Amino acid sequence: MDYAENILGTIGNTPMVKMNVLTAELPCLVLAKYETFNPGNSVKDRMALQMIEDAEAAGILKPGGTIIEGTSGNTGMGLALAAIIKGYKMVCVISDKQSKEKMDILRAVGSEVVVCPTDVEPDDPRSYYSTSKRLAEETPNSWYVNQYDNPSNCKAHFNSTGPEIWEQTDGKVTHFVVGVGTGGTISGVGSYLKMKNPNxxxxxxxxxxxxFKKYKETGIFDENEIYSYITEGIGEDILPLNVNFSIIDGFTKVTDKDAAVYTRRLAKEEGMFLGNSAGAAVKGLLQLNEEGKFGPDDVVVVLFHDHGSRYVGKMFNDEWMRERGFLDEKVTVAEDLIKSHIDKPLITVKTEELVSHAIKRMRDYKISQIPVEDITGFVGSVDEADLFRAYMEDQNIADRPIKNVMGAQYPIVNRKAPIAEVSKLITKENNAVLVDLGDSNYHIITKHDVISAIS
Known part of the structure; x- marks a missing residue:
């Protein structure tokens, strides 16, 4: 009989799959190291188990202890599976930009999930780096994993992923391409492959x-390059010790839109239902090919980190993609501009309602402009900037009727009005347009809608 003693025995030995459609223009053979076949559906299972076993051997993870880690979701999943088998508690600290599916999955396998804001500096006490460290200091009998600087991360890939790639390509691999986050995969695999063949x-x-890219090319850690992005699992605003820049020959950068678009194309054109970083890797491959990096005799291995099920509410959701301008839809008329929110009701305020009512609606619905109406129809508008100025002049304004502070009525256009006509109506003084959808049904087009359509 052939069976594993427990689920941890199924980690590794993932398949290599030839890519055919998206890489058809490349002159070389492209093989995908398909890591979703790990039990936690991610490459991170490998290093999660290695880090735990090394911590046990070193005596820093003791029986009945609590494992604490800051994670984008996949490492947390690998650690959680090992924690279940080995009898540990698991606390995952995750940033709020990660998908809801990742958070739900971590809870499903018994982890406590702590969510932290994304848009803060790494040393901010609210960041998931700082929160992880603090929780480890406060929790008795706990171990802070620190996958970014933990050498067992690289070790796992040097000992398993690298040798598998070498054996599966019969030593013919010439290029290894992978998204970089903690650096463990690229540094561990890269070190092994270069040991076998320095070329x-x-x-x-x-x-x-x-x-990463600028630091590799210039040695400069440029804080001006750091800003919020959507792509999950790759890129950093720190320099993890696991990123061995001497092993890496270079980087290519991929936009959020391209990463999302190619993630969807992998599913629809290759039958590969994968995560966000896989789309980035494929687009990166194409960019490297445009730079002449590959030849007809090359064997290129690209590693795909995780499974698409963790992104069904994001990259695989048309509305999510549309809201961010990631769907290349033809936008020509007014009704095209409101596709992302056409199912939502038009929020209005009456002339005799108080200013405080408008402020509350703006807050509740996260909107900046509200049409004003009376029994005859639309008669004015309220903008958050105007309300702010009015409030600064008179702090009692909140208890006064809207008609005292409202501005001019928003222009009304037909649903088939050309986008150029709509754009001309949105000015510095007028931040929105109403579109007549028929049957007394109106919707609002804001400056944000127009900008999203042309981005």
């Missing part, structure tokens, strides 16, 4: 808002 090229996929 193997190691390419990292970075994202805009991350510091």
């Amino acid at each position: 193997v090229k190691i390419w990292g996929i970075d994202t805009y808002g991350s510091v």
Whole structure:
């Protein structure tokens, strides 16, 4: 009989799959190291188990202890599975930009999930780096994993992923391409492959808002490059010790939109239902090919980190994609501009209602402009900037009727009005337009809708 003693025995030995459609223009053979076949559906299972076993051997993770880690979701899943088998508690600290599916999955396997804001500095006490460290200090019998600087991260890939790739390609691999986050995969695999053949090229996929590419090329850690981005699992605003820049031959950066678009194309054109970083890796491959990095005799291995099920509410959701301008839809008339929110009601305020009512609606619905109406129809408008100025002049304004502070009525256009006509109506003085959808049904087009359509 052939069986594993427990689920941890199924980690590794993932398949290699030839890519055919999206890489058809490349002159070389492209093989995907398909890591979703790990039990936690992610490459992170490998290093999660390695880090735990090494911590046990070193005596820093004791029986009945609590494992604490800051994670984008996948490492947390790998750690959680090992914690179940080995009898540990698991606390995952995760940033709020990660998908809801990742958070739900972590809770489903018994982890406590602590959510932290994304848009803060790494040393901010609210960041998931700082929160992880603080919780480890406050929790008795706990171990802070620190996958970014933990050498067992690289070790796992040097000992397993690298050798598998070498054996599966019969030593013919010439390039290894992978998204870089903690650096464990690219550094561990890269070190092994270069040990076997120093001519193997190691390419990292970075994202805009991350510091890796410029640091590799210039040695400068440029804080001006750091800003919020959507792509999950790759890029950093720190320099993890696990990123061995001497092993990496170079980086290419991929936009959030391209990463999302190619993630969807992988599913629809290759039958590969994968996560966000896989789309970034494929687009990165195409960019490297445009730079002439590959030849007809090359064997290129690209590693795909995780499964698409963790992104069904994001990259695989048309509305989510549309809201961010990631769907290349033809936008020509007024009704095209409101596709992302046409199912939502038009929020209005009456002339005799108080200013405080308008303020509350803006807050509740997260909107900046509200049409004003009376029994005859639309008669004015309220903008958050105007309300703010009025409030600064008179703090009692909140208890006065809207008609005392309202501005001019928003222009009304037909649903088939050309986008150029709509754009001309949105000015510095007029931040919105109403579109007549028929049957007394109106909707609002804001400056944000127009900008999203042309971005």
